Amino acid sequence: xxxxxxxxxxxxxxxxxxxxxxxxxxxxxxxxxxxxxxxxxxxxxxxxxxxxxxxxxxxxxxxxxxxxxxxxxxxxxxxxxxxxxxxxxxxxxxxxxxxxxxxxxxxxxxxxxxxxxxxxxxxxxxxxxxxxxxxxxxxxxxxxxxxxxxxxxxxx
Amino acid sequence: xxxxxxxxxxxxxxxxxxxxxxxxxxxxxxxxxxxxxxxxxxxxxxxxxxxxxxxxxxxxxxxxxxxxxxxxxxxxxxxxxxxxxxxxxxxxxxxxxxxxxxxxxxxxxxxxxxxxxxxxxxxxxxxxxxxxxxxxxxxxxxxxxxxxxxxxxxxxxxxxxxxxxxxxxxxxxxxxxxxxxxxxxxxxxxxxxxxxxxxxxxxxxxxxxxxxxxxxxxxxxxxxxxxxxxxxxxxxxxxxxxxxxxxxxxxxxxxxxxxxxxxxxxxxxxxxxxxxxxx
Numbered sequence: 092x093x094x095x096x097x098x099x100x101x102x103x104x105x106x107x108x109x110x111x112x113x114x115x116x117x118x119x120x121x122x123x124x125x126x127x128x129x130x131x132x133x134x135x136x137x138x139x140x141x142x143x144x145x146x147x148x149x150x151x152x153x154x155x156x157x158x159x160x161x162x163x164x165x166x167x168x169x170x171x172x173x174x175x176x177x178x179x180x181x182x183x184x185x186x187x188x189x190x191x192x193x194x195x196x197x198x199x200x201x202x203x204x205x206x207x208x209x210x211x212x213x214x215x216x217x218x219x220x221x222x223x224x225x226x227x228x229x230x231x232x233x234x235x236x237x238x239x240x241x242x243x244x245x246x247x
Numbered sequence: 248x249x250x251x252x253x254x255x256x257x258x259x260x261x262x263x264x265x266x267x268x269x270x271x272x273x274x275x276x277x278x279x280x281x282x283x284x285x286x287x288x289x290x291x292x293x294x295x296x297x298x299x300x301x302x303x304x305x306x307x308x309x310x311x312x313x314x315x316x317x318x319x320x321x322x323x324x325x326x327x328x329x330x331x332x333x334x335x336x337x338x339x340x341x342x343x344x345x346x347x348x349x350x351x352x353x354x355x356x357x358x359x360x361x362x363x364x365x366x367x368x369x370x371x372x373x374x375x376x377x378x379x380x381x382x383x384x385x386x387x388x389x390x391x392x393x394x395x396x397x398x399x400x401x402x403x404x405x406x407x408x409x410x411x412x413x414x415x416x417x418x419x420x421x422x423x424x425x426x427x428x429x430x431x432x433x434x435x436x437x438x439x440x441x442x443x444x445x446x447x448x449x450x451x452x453x454x455x456x457x458x459x460x461x462x463x464x465x466x467x468x469x470x471x472x473x474x475x476x477x478x479x480x481x482x483x484x485x486x487x488x489x490x491x492x493x494x495x496x497x498x499x500x501x502x503x504x505x506x507x508x509x510x511x512x513x514x515x516x517x518x519x520x521x522x523x524x525x526x
Contacts, residue, residue, distance in 0.1 A: 093285060094398060095268070097293040101300060101393075101402025102409075108304045108362060109406075113354035116308070116315045120334045121353075123318035123327075130320050 216244035254476055261374060261472050263388040264293040264396055265381070279387045293396055300393040303365040311361070333361065337511070344515045347418075347522035352515060355410070359403065360511040366393040367464055367503030371496055374471045394464040394506075397457065404457035407514050411452060414521040423524070452517050456510060463506050467499050 220240050227236075259281060266284040268291025270276050277294070278284035284291070314330035323331055337357045345352050369392045381389035393399040415424045428445040429438050474495060477488030 093264075093266070093287070093291070094401070095266070095287065095289050095291040095293065097264075097291075097296050097396065097398035098402045098405070100292060100297050101399045102406045104297070104301055104304060105358075105362075105403055105406040108308060109351075109355050109358045111308055112311070112358045113351060116311045117334070117354040117357065119315035119318050120311075120331060121338065123320055123323075124331060124335065126320040127323075 212244070212247050215247055216240075219243065219247075257476065258469075258472055260388065261378060261468075262390070262395075264390045265295040265386060265388045266291050267294050268292065277387060293390075293398055295389050295391070296393045296396040296399050299369060299391060300362070300366055300399055303369070303393070304362050307358070307361045307365055311357075333357070340512060341515055344512065345519045345522075347519065349414070349518070349522065351410075352518055355518075356511045356515050359407075359514055360507050363394065363403070363460065363510050364504060364507035366399065367507055369393070370395070370464060370467055370471070370499060370503060373492075374468070374475055392464060392468055394460055395468045397461045400457040400461040400464075401453070403460075403510070404453035407456060407517065408453035411449075411517050411521045414518060418522050419524060452513075456513055456517075460506050460510055463502055467495075467502055470495055471499075 223240070263281050263284065266278040266287060268275065268278065268284075268287030270278070270283060271286050278287060278291075310326065311330055314327045317324070318327055318331075334357065337360055338353055341353045341356050372391055374391075377391040378389045381387075390396060415427075419427060428449070429435075429441050431441060432444070433441055471492065474488050474492045477484045477491070480488075
């Protein structure tokens with residue numbers, strides 16, 4: 092427990108250690124701490140900003156959605172109107188077409204009837220003439236009575 | 248060791264530093280008795296104190312330098328985390344007590360805190376291990392705890408005292424510092440009393456720093472030695488001694504940390520006072 096040179100040695104050692112710590116240790120660590128603190132602060136600020144932007148975006152999104160809905164319902168209404176219109180038009184066209192077809196069919200039927208009647212009339216006239224011919228062959232001359240037969244055929 | 252010596256010899260053996268100096272016969276070498284060490288006077292070195300404290304200081308610097316080199320703002324690893332925790336603790340202590348701006352104070356406080364803590368920590372190594380090992384290697388004495396050597400604690404305190412004087416002169420000027428010593432607390436007519444009071448006040452700073460640390464650690468070491476003496480007794484004494492040693496070691500963990508912290512805090516406070524302008 093004697094006081095001796097150790098005292099001075101210890102003081103010098105102490106000085107060297109403090110110098111080393113001050114030069115090579117403290118600034119590095121405190122610098123790292125400081126820059127980490129800054130990073131964290133920046134991160135928090137960025138997070139806040141992000142949150143704010145998210146809110147804005149959400150608001151924008153809901154606005155857009157609302158617009159889209161309105162537009163969509165407008166389009167649907169228009170489309171419905173147009174569809175009804177189209178259906179009406181189609182109905183009218185179909186009706187017209189149908190009428191026209193019925194008309195044509197009726198005309199054709201009439202024509203056919205007419206033609207059949209003409210044919211029938213000719214046939215009957217021929218049959219009557221044939222019958223009359225057979226009955227009258229012996230006494231009546233066909234040529235002499237042709238005018239008469241023609242008159243009968245026209246009357247039928 | 249205990250069975251080979253009387254209790255008094257055992258205690259004395261544990262309290263003797265390994266001293267290198269000029270032996271009475273004129274040659275240089277290690278003192279093999281307390282008397283030889285005594286006769287070496289001032290021009291001798293306690294090799295154990297200086298060696299252990301330098302090794303511990305280098306351990307401190309190595310680990311903290313390692314953390315400092317790898318220090319990034321990213322996620323810290325285990326060592327870096329621990330080092331940063333201590334640095335922040337010291338930094339907040341400095342910021343709390345030191346009002347002026349000085350880049351030296353915080354690293355100084357950190358060095359003191361960790362170095363003194365590590366030197367104190369050697370007190371927890373069972374007291375017979377290292378001296379026993381030293382004896383086996385033919386080294387007569389080995390005192391493991393540097394802070395139980397007043398040379399070490401006074402060495403630190405003198406370092407701090409020099410800084411206190413340096414900053415007192417630097418901040419206040421020679422006149423300001425002299426005025427602070429001579430003109431308060433009683434005004435200029437009480438100058439002799441002022442000088443005496445302030446002089447004592449100034450000198451008390453390094454002495455109280457050194458003696459507080461030394462006294463606490465010396466007493467703690469002494470109690471470990473006394474407890475260790477019980478191990479030469481019967482089974483009951485050995486068991487009691489074991490329990491006591493454990494209990495004292497647990498309590499000592501608090502003491503060694505606290506003493507390191509006090510040394511650091513007082514250094515900060517003294518340096519703060521050196522920076523303050525008195526009115």
